[in-house]
Amino acid sequence: MLLRTVERFLSENNIPPTRFGREAVRDPRLVFDLRQGREPGDRVRRRVEHFMNTYRRSRGQ
Template structure:
C-alpha cells in the first residue's frame, strides 16, 4: 500500500493531526504535508514511519 494512503488511514483511525503524527513518528511535523505535496520518502524514512504505525496499532508505543 502506498505510504501516504496508509498514513491517512492511520490519522483517521487514531484521530490525530498530521503534524503530531509526523513529530511523533520521525520528528518532522511537516512530513504528511510534504508527502501530500509530492515528497517521495526514502527507504529508511518509510521503514521508520511503518514501524511507528505498527507499534501504535499494536499498542506497544513508538
C-alpha cells in the same frame, strides 16, 4: 501508497498530521510534504511503518 496508508492511519486513530510526523520521524511537516508529492527514502518509510505498527499494538488493534 505510503500517503494512503498514513491518511488512513490518521483517520482511524484521530491523530493530527503534525503530531504524527513529529512522533514518527521528528518531522512535523512530513504528512504535508507527502501530500505535496514528497517521496521519502527507505529509512523514513521504515520508521513510519514501525511507528504505525507499534502504535496499533499499544492500542490493541
